[in-house]
Amino acid sequence: MDLLKVEGLKAGYKGLNVLWDVDLSVKKNTIVSIIGSNGSGKTTLLNAIMGLVEISEGDVVFKGERINHLRTQERVTLGLAFVPSERELFPQMSVQDNLMLGAYTPRARRSIKDSLRQVYDFFPVLKERSNQLAGTMSGGEQQMLAIGRALMSLPELLILDELSTGLAPAVTLRIYRKLKGLSERMTVLLAEQNIHQAFMVSDYIYVLENGRIIASGSPDELSESSLIKNAYLGVKA
Amino acid sequence: MNLDLASIALSDLIEVLIDGILFGLQLSLLAVGLVLIFGLGGILNLAHGEFVIVTGVISAVLISSGWNPAVAILAGILFSGILALALDRSVLRPVYRLEGEMEVLVGLFVTLGLAFTLEGITSYLFPGLYFSVRVPVETVSIFGLSFRASALVSGMISFLSLMLLLLFLGKTMTGKAIRAALQNQTGSKVCGIDVDRMRSLVFFLGGLMAGLAALAKGIASSVEPGSGLELTSYALIVGVVGGVRSVYGAMVAGILLGIVNALAGYLLGTYLTLVILLAIVVAVILYKPSGLFAGGV
Numbered sequence: 001m002d003l004l005k006v007e008g009l010k011a012g013y014k015g016l017n018v019l020w021d022v023d024l025s026v027k028k029n030t031i032v033s034i035i036g037s038n039g040s041g042k043t044t045l046l047n048a049i050m051g052l053v054e055i056s057e058g059d060v061v062f063k064g065e066r067i068n069h070l071r072t073q074e075r076v077t078l079g080l081a082f083v084p085s086e087r088e089l090f091p092q093m094s095v096q097d098n099l100m101l102g103a104y105t106p107r108a109r110r111s112i113k114d115s116l117r118q119v120y121d122f123f124p125v126l127k128e129r130s131n132q133l134a135g136t137m138s139g140g141e142q143q144m145l146a147i148g149r150a151l152m153s154l155p156e157l158l159i160l161d162e163l164s165t166g167l168a169p170a171v172t173l174r175i176y177r178k179l180k181g182l183s184e185r186m187t188v189l190l191a192e193q194n195i196h197q198a199f200m201v202s203d204y205i206y207v208l209e210n211g212r213i214i215a216s217g218s219p220d221e222l223s224e225s226s227l228i229k230n231a232y233l234g235v236k237a
Numbered sequence: 238m239n240l241d242l243a244s245i246a247l248s249d250l251i252e253v254l255i256d257g258i259l260f261g262l263q264l265s266l267l268a269v270g271l272v273l274i275f276g277l278g279g280i281l282n283l284a285h286g287e288f289v290i291v292t293g294v295i296s297a298v299l300i301s302s303g304w305n306p307a308v309a310i311l312a313g314i315l316f317s318g319i320l321a322l323a324l325d326r327s328v329l330r331p332v333y334r335l336e337g338e339m340e341v342l343v344g345l346f347v348t349l350g351l352a353f354t355l356e357g358i359t360s361y362l363f364p365g366l367y368f369s370v371r372v373p374v375e376t377v378s379i380f381g382l383s384f385r386a387s388a389l390v391s392g393m394i395s396f397l398s399l400m401l402l403l404l405f406l407g408k409t410m411t412g413k414a415i416r417a418a419l420q421n422q423t424g425s426k427v428c429g430i431d432v433d434r435m436r437s438l439v440f441f442l443g444g445l446m447a448g449l450a451a452l453a454k455g456i457a458s459s460v461e462p463g464s465g466l467e468l469t470s471y472a473l474i475v476g477v478v479g480g481v482r483s484v485y486g487a488m489v490a491g492i493l494l495g496i497v498n499a500l501a502g503y504l505l506g507t508y509l510t511l512v513i514l515l516a517i518v519v520a521v522i523l524y525k526p527s528g529l530f531a532g533g534v
Contacts, residue, residue: 071426088423093413101425104414104430150427
């Protein structure tokens with residue numbers, strides 16, 4: 001069953017389209033990646049799914065319900081969670097307060113203590129630094145906090161934008177391994193410039209270029225494609 | 238001007254200092270509402286001082302109509318909160334759709350227009366009316382030092398109001414959501430926080446704080462129509478010195494400027510105090526434009 005479907009999506013900023021007729025679907029309990037070069041429209045696509053940019057045509061359907069008209073906070077209430085590439089933390093608040101605010105929706109608030117314990121188990125460094133101001137943490141720790149904050153909302157679909165940007169490869173790898181473990185009970189959609197890591201964790205991949213989906217398939221299928229080999233994997237077909 | 242520092246008694250200086258702190262607490266109370274509204278709404282509300290006047294006028298009118306004074310004052314404070322909320326929900330709605338300098342400038346003129354309108358209405362309908370709360374005891378003596386009881390009670394009300402605000406912002410989920418929205422609106426939205434709702438709540442809180450400032454000022458001295466823009470000026474001075482998006486900054490800057498105001502008034506004369514406060518604002522803008530205590534929301 002498709003948890004998320006994007007159909008014929010056109011979206012952009014101030015009337016200028018960045019995305020053109022984008023179709024994609026995300027099945028429950030899978031990890032789906034959107035790969036593409038810088039400026040291909042990955043962030044715009046995720047922002048459009050989250051209601052942070054204007055959709056000019058097409059539909060975003062979540063759990064069978066068209067959600068184009070819903071504001072970002074209403075989409076979060078439905079079960080979407082987003083980790084933006086800029087992390088968008090609250091720098092002058094403690095790690096714990098940042099996490100607690102992740103459970104702002106009424107549904108998440110009911111199990112806030114359990115969720116906090118699970119996030120601390122998932123990222124023990126956050127527990128060690130629970131009283132530290134978020135703005136004073138390292139890039140990797142802030143990324144863990146942003147993911148932890150998103151997990152606090154008990155999402156059905158976790159959306160991550162450019163997880164590896166600015167992080168040491170070892171840190172990114174550690175976070176990806178943890179995410180892989182999460183997909184047993186949660187669906188993950190991620191936009192990633194680091195193709196190798198996307199191939200490593202994903203069940204299905206979409207390739208976005210100039211605002212259009214130009215290829216899609218499982219990592220095995222795509223790794224056989226000459227287009228992908230040439231453009232992304234650095235292999236001459 | 239004859240300034241002989243050696244002749245100033247320590248006890249006089251302590252009294253002046255404490256007077257300054259008490260006045261400063263009033264300034265802080267006045268400024269926090271302005272700072273909250275600017276931080277989240279992006280609007281420098283030039284009608285903020287008029288909310289103080291409105292509480293004073295409503296309270297005075299209700300008391301003179303035979304209402305219980307406590308109920309009348311509560312109604313006055315609540316009315317200011319509702320008036321601020323109405324401002325957010327009506328004339329400012331189109332302003333929020335603007336961006337950058339345009340939002341700031343249009344917001345300035347809309348609230349300035351509202352300030353003139355409210356001043357005109359209150360001055361025209363209630364000429365000569367003033368709101369003042371009398372404290373039964375004239376002076377209080379503490380450790381041999383003498384203080385005006387009204388200033389002490391006023392300071393205590395300001396302090397308690399500020400502490401309640403801090404508790405609300407620091408300990409409740411809604412208060413934390415307001416602080417979050419002040420720091421990062423996109424981050425707030427992805428947490429499920431309704432930023433528009435938080436902004437309306439902040440306007441309501443700002444109005445309530447202005448109403449409480451009216452009570453504090455009414456106890457210490459009086460509140461009368463026609464002085465709203467002067468009160469807005471004081472709130473702006475405190476806001477800029479403390480950091481125009483920092484609630485904590487407004488609290489500390491208010492107390493500091495209250496002390497400066499009292500010392501300058503005592504040593505140099507009250508006619509120079511506002512000039513000195515304005516000079517401090519200019520110095521802060523030149524050397525630390527973000528404010529002395531910016532950062533702590």
